[in-house]
Amino acid sequence: MTDDDQPAAARAGARWRSLLPDLSPWRSSRDFRLMWVAGLVTAFGSFLTLVALPLQVKELTGSAFAVGAIGAVELVPLIVFGLYGGALADAVDRRTLIVLTEAGLGLLSALLLVNSLLPDPMLWPLYVAAAVASALAGLQRPALDAVVARIVPLEQQTAAAALNALRWQLSAIAGPSLAGVVVAYAGLPLAYGLDVLTYLASLVLGLMLTASPPAEDAEKPSLAAIAAGARYAWRRKELLGTYVVDMAAMLFAFPNAIFPFLADDLDAPWALGLMYAAGSVGSVLVSVTSGWTSRIHRHGRMVVLGAAVWGAAMAVAGWAGNIWLVLLALVVAGGADMVSGLFRSTIWNQTIPDELRGRLAGIELLSYATGPQIGQVRAGGMAGLTGVRTAVWSGGVACVAAVGLLAVAIPKLMSYDARTDEHAIRMRELRKGPQDRLEQRDRPTPAA
Known part of the structure; x- marks a missing residue:
């Protein structure tokens, strides 16, 4: 390469690097790194259950309607507890809310594991677990979203959103594929068991986050607080x-x-x-x-x-x-x-x-x-x-x-x-x- 070519090559390299994801939130925020890794681990585990749960309903009932009913029991708790979870996220320590709901989700996966190991697994716990998990996700999601603005500088918010989206997409593409293999060749109990382990890992990472207390004059969670929002x-x-x-x-x-x-x-x-x-x-x-x-x-x-x-x-x-x-x-x-x-x-x-x-x-x-x-x-x-x-x-x-x-x-x-x-x-x-x-x-x- 001649000297004349070098500036052009350098400019081309700079343009290419400018398209790559902005990693500044990773470099500037320890808490963002912890949340990103915890989210990646949890998402892979969740996709195991996302595949295993409807498959188990299908095996127990043979009914497409019964499988579709999982979505019905999930929607209302997600909406109701999502709105309440938003008010709660403004009134309590957001790290505590994230950790407690993560522990609850892990416990539900453990209960699904126990049910799958029974000689005759029961159907009703699957619907109860789906509804409660949806409620816990509704409580947790606003706190997860709200805490990002605290731990990442304002000018890095778009980069943080892109990195979080990339984490989710990687999980959405690879997670179901891995889940299908695990369920097909190792069975439902292993899928639920691996999900429990991922929740334990994310729980440890969540406990390492910096406390995120509410404002001193924070409103108590209520319908009036939701209406104010x-x-x-x-x-x-x-x-x-x-x-x-x-x-x-x-x-x-x-x-x-x-x-x-x-x-x-x-x-x-x-x-x-x-x-x-x-x-x-x-x-x-x-x-x-x-x-x-x-x-x-x-x-x-x-x-x-x-x-x-x-x-x-x-x-x-x-x-x-x-x-x-x-x-x-x-x-x-x-x-x-x-x-x-x-x-x-x-x-x-x-x-x-x-x-x-x-x-x-x-x-x-x-x-x-x-x-x-x-x-x-x-x-x-x-x-x-x-x-x-x-x-x-x-x-x-x-x-x-x-x-x-x-x-x-x-x-x-x-x-x-x-x-x-x-x-x-x-x-x-x-x-x-x-x-x-x-x-x-x-x-x-x-x-x-």
Whole structure:
């Protein structure tokens, strides 16, 4: 390589490195590292139970309805306890809440293990465990989301969201594959037993976290406290926009329930597994090239753009007659959904006051839990009325239209800029140390 070539090569290398995930949260926060590893370990264990539990119901009943009922018993506890968990996360030590719920989830896996070892395993404990686990997850999730803004600097929130998403995607791709092998060749008890071990490991890591106490004037968890969080979200139209844009995207363009019928319509039943995995592949591609996201400041526009591309890609997936084009469209959709999600999370963590963050995370969990469920119902109903492919592409078009209307109706979302938003500025000021404030005060004011 000549000397003339070196600068160009160096610039190319710098551009490539700028696409790689930003690891600054890993370097700056010990607690973030602990939570990331604990989450990875727990997720792998949870996927073991996620595969084992419905399989055991199937073996005990032989009924598809009985297997589907697991989702029904999980939804209501997740919604109810998610809202209450948000208020609780603002009123108690968040580390304590995370650790206690993690211990409870581990205990449930231990009970499933004991039940699986009985000569005649019982059915009812499986439904009870599913419902209680959903309630505990609803209690835990807001605390997990809310604590990130405390342990990671504000300017690193997008990078932290990308790293957390990457952790989840790795688990979502590798976890079910590992679980299938374990269940098929070693049986249900080993799957439950390994899940118990992963909870023990994550519990140890959780106990190593720094305490995260509530504010001195924190409200006690109550309906009034939950309502106060809802009123705050309503007043902050850019926050409200992030919720309703995500709800619209999931309502109109989440057709996963009818993928088996779409695969048959395309004469490609062999591709069903690839269709379910394609979205995760797109999400991973965005996560591993997410270095650029930390340099974006107009986060609201990216939330809208990501949701609109998600809908457009789903429209292509429904319109295309070639299975490979469908798979490509689903990959693009997964990547677009990840972009929208990253910037939704950034707006929340950079602007919501700490004393309200748990309750707002509970509201976010409500939209996260109900949107896809309602979207599945819409897709199935439309498929019965208009055909499978029409249900998919029309939902995608409706998503683009709905997101466009919301962007017009909520201009604060489109105009949001982290550099100038009053809430983001206030949070940055609160996070500054005394020395930072002195330096800011003593800095000369530029001439007009």
